[in-house]
Amino acid sequence: MSESPTTAIDIAAAVRDGRVTAAEVVETHLAAIDAREAELHACNAVLADEARAAAGRGDAARAAGATLGPLAGVPVALKDNMCTRGIPTTCSSKILEGWRPPYDATVVTKLQEAGAIVIAKTNLDEFAMGSSTENSAFGPTKNPHDVTKVPGGSSGGSAVAVAAGFAPISLGSDTGGSIRQPAALCGVVGLKPTYGTVSRYGLIAFASSLDQIGPFGATIADAAATYNVIAGHDPRDSTSYAGAMATIGAAELAGDVSGMRVGIISELVGAEGIADDVKRRFTEAADALSAAGAKVEETSVPACVYGLSAYYLIAPAEASSNLARYDGVRYGLRIEADNITDMYTQTRTAGFGPEVKRRIMLGTYALSAGYYDAYYGKALKVRSLIARDFAAAYEKFDVLLSPTAPTTAFGFGAKTDNPLAMYLSDVCTIPSNLCGDPAISVPFGTGDDGLPVGVQVLAPALGEPALFRAAAALEGSAP
Amino acid sequence: MAKRLTREEVAHVALLARLEVTDDELDMFTGQLADILEHANDVEALDVSGVEAMAHPMQLRNVFRTDVIVPALDRDEVLSQAPSAEDRRFRVPRILGEAP
Amino acid sequence: MTLPDGWVMVIGLEVHCELKTATKLFCGCPNMFGDEPNTNICPTCLGLPGSLPVLNENAVELAMRIGAALNCDILASTFHRKNYFYPDMPKDYQVSQYDEPINLNGRLDLPDGFRVGVTRAHIEEDTGKSTHVGGDGRIHGATHSLVDYNRSGVPLVEIVSEPDMRTADQARAYVTELRAILVATGASDGRMEEGSMRVDANISVRRSETDEFGTRCEIKNVNSIRSLGRAIEYEAARQVGLIEAGDRVIQQTRHWNEQQGRTITGRVKEDADDYRYFLEPDLVPLDPSPEWIASVRSELAVLPATRREAVAAATGADASATAVATVVDLELDQLVLGAVAAGADGRIALARASNEVAADAEGGRGLDVAAFTAVIAMESASEITATQAKTVLGELLADGGGDPEAIAAKHGFEAMDGSVLDSVVDKVIAANPNEWQRYKDGDAKVTGFFVGQVMKATGGKADGKAVTAALVARTKA
Numbered sequence A: 001m002s003e004s005p006t007t008a009i010d011i012a013a014a015v016r017d018g019r020v021t022a023a024e025v026v027e028t029h030l031a032a033i034d035a036r037e038a039e040l041h042a043c044n045a046v047l048a049d050e051a052r053a054a055a056g057r058g059d060a061a062r063a064a065g066a067t068l069g070p071l072a073g074v075p076v077a078l079k080d081n082m083c084t085r086g087i088p089t090t091c092s093s094k095i096l097e098g099w100r101p102p103y104d105a106t107v108v109t110k111l112q113e114a115g116a117i118v119i120a121k122t123n124l125d126e127f128a129m130g131s132s133t134e135n136s137a138f139g140p141t142k143n144p145h146d147v148t149k150v151p152g153g154s155s156g157g158s159a160v161a162v163a164a165g166f167a168p169i170s171l172g173s174d175t176g177g178s179i180r181q182p183a184a185l186c187g188v189v190g191l192k193p194t195y196g197t198v199s200r201y202g203l204i205a206f207a208s209s210l211d212q213i214g215p216f217g218a219t220i221a222d223a224a225a226t227y228n229v230i231a232g233h234d235p236r237d238s239t240s241y242a243g244a245m246a247t248i249g250a251a252e253l254a255g256d257v258s259g260m261r262v263g264i265i266s267e268l269v270g271a272e273g274i275a276d277d278v279k280r281r282f283t284e285a286a287d288a289l290s291a292a293g294a295k296v297e298e299t300s301v302p303a304c305v306y307g308l309s310a311y312y313l314i315a316p317a318e319a320s321s322n323l324a325r326y327d328g329v330r331y332g333l334r335i336e337a338d339n340i341t342d343m344y345t346q347t348r349t350a351g352f353g354p355e356v357k358r359r360i361m362l363g364t365y366a367l368s369a370g371y372y373d374a375y376y377g378k379a380l381k382v383r384s385l386i387a388r389d390f391a392a393a394y395e396k397f398d399v400l401l402s403p404t405a406p407t408t409a410f411g412f413g414a415k416t417d418n419p420l421a422m423y424l425s426d427v428c429t430i431p432s433n434l435c436g437d438p439a440i441s442v443p444f445g446t447g448d449d450g451l452p453v454g455v456q457v458l459a460p461a462l463g464e465p466a467l468f469r470a471a472a473a474l475e476g477s478a479p
Numbered sequence B: 001m002a003k004r005l006t007r008e009e010v011a012h013v014a015l016l017a018r019l020e021v022t023d024d025e026l027d028m029f030t031g032q033l034a035d036i037l038e039h040a041n042d043v044e045a046l047d048v049s050g051v052e053a054m055a056h057p058m059q060l061r062n063v064f065r066t067d068v069i070v071p072a073l074d075r076d077e078v079l080s081q082a083p084s085a086e087d088r089r090f091r092v093p094r095i096l097g098e099a100p
Numbered sequence C: 001m002t003l004p005d006g007w008v009m010v011i012g013l014e015v016h017c018e019l020k021t022a023t024k025l026f027c028g029c030p031n032m033f034g035d036e037p038n039t040n041i042c043p044t045c046l047g048l049p050g051s052l053p054v055l056n057e058n059a060v061e062l063a064m065r066i067g068a069a070l071n072c073d074i075l076a077s078t079f080h081r082k083n084y085f086y087p088d089m090p091k092d093y094q095v096s097q098y099d100e101p102i103n104l105n106g107r108l109d110l111p112d113g114f115r116v117g118v119t120r121a122h123i124e125e126d127t128g129k130s131t132h133v134g135g136d137g138r139i140h141g142a143t144h145s146l147v148d149y150n151r152s153g154v155p156l157v158e159i160v161s162e163p164d165m166r167t168a169d170q171a172r173a174y175v176t177e178l179r180a181i182l183v184a185t186g187a188s189d190g191r192m193e194e195g196s197m198r199v200d201a202n203i204s205v206r207r208s209e210t211d212e213f214g215t216r217c218e219i220k221n222v223n224s225i226r227s228l229g230r231a232i233e234y235e236a237a238r239q240v241g242l243i244e245a246g247d248r249v250i251q252q253t254r255h256w257n258e259q260q261g262r263t264i265t266g267r268v269k270e271d272a273d274d275y276r277y278f279l280e281p282d283l284v285p286l287d288p289s290p291e292w293i294a295s296v297r298s299e300l301a302v303l304p305a306t307r308r309e310a311v312a313a314a315t316g317a318d319a320s321a322t323a324v325a326t327v328v329d330l331e332l333d334q335l336v337l338g339a340v341a342a343g344a345d346g347r348i349a350l351a352r353a354s355n356e357v358a359a360d361a362e363g364g365r366g367l368d369v370a371a372f373t374a375v376i377a378m379e380s381a382s383e384i385t386a387t388q389a390k391t392v393l394g395e396l397l398a399d400g401g402g403d404p405e406a407i408a409a410k411h412g413f414e415a416m417d418g419s420v421l422d423s424v425v426d427k428v429i430a431a432n433p434n435e436w437q438r439y440k441d442g443d444a445k446v447t448g449f450f451v452g453q454v455m456k457a458t459g460g461k462a463d464g465k466a467v468t469a470a471l472v473a474r475t476k477a
Ligand SMILES: [Mg+2]
Pocket: C096, C124, C158
């Protein structure tokens, strides 16, 4: 064996061909975790025994002549808000600490059927609420490029797992940018697929109408291969798309963008707080697409500017209801008390961190009698306006382009005292969640501080082929 | 423009959400939530008359399952995760009143 | 019990009925009453993190049947979450239909023709069940409670009536008729004692029909149709008493206590009641096609009212007669209609079906129409007496069939010769001179005594009516 493969695609090919065993692949990655996990704290749990056992089963199956799947022997790290049967699933919250789900999320089953090996459950902002992974009850995750900086969030652990080589691919969930923003800050690829293309069954809900699982990879091709495995209709998720979904193949990954119509969203590029170095890289990216033959133009998506406001009414409203079930009765934490109401209150008060409480209260308020119409009801109409403006933009453009995050990775504590400042980190990523459209963050050079910058490609619903085509072109021309 | 969120409203919301907040937390949350809602004033001020509410990105309809029994979970496995169980059931402290 | 002069009671009913599906509303767990606690549970009906609901198509079909049977508009609808904390609700919200229910604007006609408006009939999920430990098994005074989630997520349809009813009898008739409809359509088994059908009554009183509605109270925990009537009358009288004493009625939930025969204070509506309804984002809108709705309407079982009319027309009885309701309720109407079509006397067929056959309704539903017709024919031709006919029917039911003529022959049933009867009657009169004197003096109660004596003497072969006629003839002699 010349050199051990590092990308998911190469690992799976090598395992299928017998050039390397799944057991060897797992040991290599466990060693990588061993080397840096103490410093980075990307993982809530490293599943060494389970991963070794799964690798052994995979190798035995190959020896017995079984046909191996597209991710044969590929280690995968899962955000710790995806249910894994018998394995603690915490959402990085004290309220779920120690809970062992009696079932697997659909994505877990799909990955395992494709031959992937779950190697770790990764850290996140508690219940995926945050943009820095500082809101984990188990302590923050560090950015592998500079451990004094945050990795972004909420899927910070999954972004770091790929950036630090703990696993070639990982899964995150994206409700307002929670895959794309940490991907940008950690210098990896992160995809939020079209809402409904990846099953939410077994994903612990934050905001049901916005949540979507998606992959991280070091390369566009790995993200695509993972997407191909996890996408598909699931009868256990009523919001799962039942129509045909594209498989991303060589045609898209070749990155031919000649003739592609690319729109630069002027409202997002010009948004408050977009740093100059990020803007410069973004302009280079747009120029690169232009040089590759795309027709790049500025365009306006006017209602986009209301995205943040609408999001911070809709997401907390859904969350306030989704998180009601953590009440100390059936699973998780309980603080004993004299009567049930006190038990509920003490359990929830002790079990949730401040950001979760903030959003539960915000959402409860937005839905409560007398305020529903002014806040939640209004936000749903604004959501319509945003969707309408995006639909209009896609009449003229195949894909749209914006920065992923306003800045490169920021320091710990920089925004923790000012929730609104933290929320502004998601200004460019939120609109795709409101519309349900796919978007991807592609690493594109570094900022003035030497830290990664990401560029976001957006496409209309089910527009993953165009999305990947543009993303592959960007990857090919990245500095 | 809506009036600024009050401490009393936040206390009421905490009660509805079964959360206990100290006086200091009440001050902090009131300030933070008021800031966020003030940021949302741009939305509140927008004229959206005649615009449909969009609760969901996917315009799906009529998603069903057939009425066929699927194996249930193992009771012991489920009860083993309960903070308190008794006589094959989930045990809870005394309930103060009936369901609404 | 009636209210003091001038007072009017206003009654609206909310009936929750569990649908007769194989599985729950949003998951594949069995919808089964009485199983071992916490055995019919899965991530969805336990509200485990990450679980999702998927709507049971058959539950929708059954809900539409209810809508069709109640003459509702069947519409596109949505599901909302009703948020409140309670231990028997695993997600701490109930998925229910709110401002867009599947069935709207219906009606239900009582057997006497009185029409009750049906506001809506919507789909929602049932809760789990708590057992209260310590105290006397009630929630108050308990030390703790134990929760079983087998019932959690069972499909319900909540049928809300307009406040159209004015008497407890109407309320009882409404529930009786609704139950019959639910059973007839196959939507629910309507078992109040098992809680598969639960009735809440909203009651208010006012001084006249033209007054504003009074403050209402909601009575829960009524476990039978009989209790419903008692609870309504008690509650209306309580409210009138309050107002006449210068007090006012407070809007609240009250419980019917069967032992004490009164309603007791339950839960006062609180300011904190704020359910924060919003569209359930884990489900998609329900929009049955016109074809589906049309097929539900056209395939709907014949409803009890129509069946009662058919029985009445065939037997000459009144459609609101108890006997007619009984044969329809017990699904013996086809037996009666079959017999009449085969030439049997309708009056006798209805009498036998609503009494002797009804006593073993299950056997009756399996009874051969030809055999039943033969028994009725023998009775109406006076080949056997009414009493003998009952015996023959009893054997047919007990044996699950047989030849009526052979059974009659086996017992020696045959029309008694008139002269034999006359001589027996004379002997009985002679042996009981005192009773005979009382009979002649017009004491009708003695009739039964003489008929009984004659029956005894003839081994039950005499026809009761013939005996009575013979007695009457002798008083005129
Ligand atoms: Mg209800």
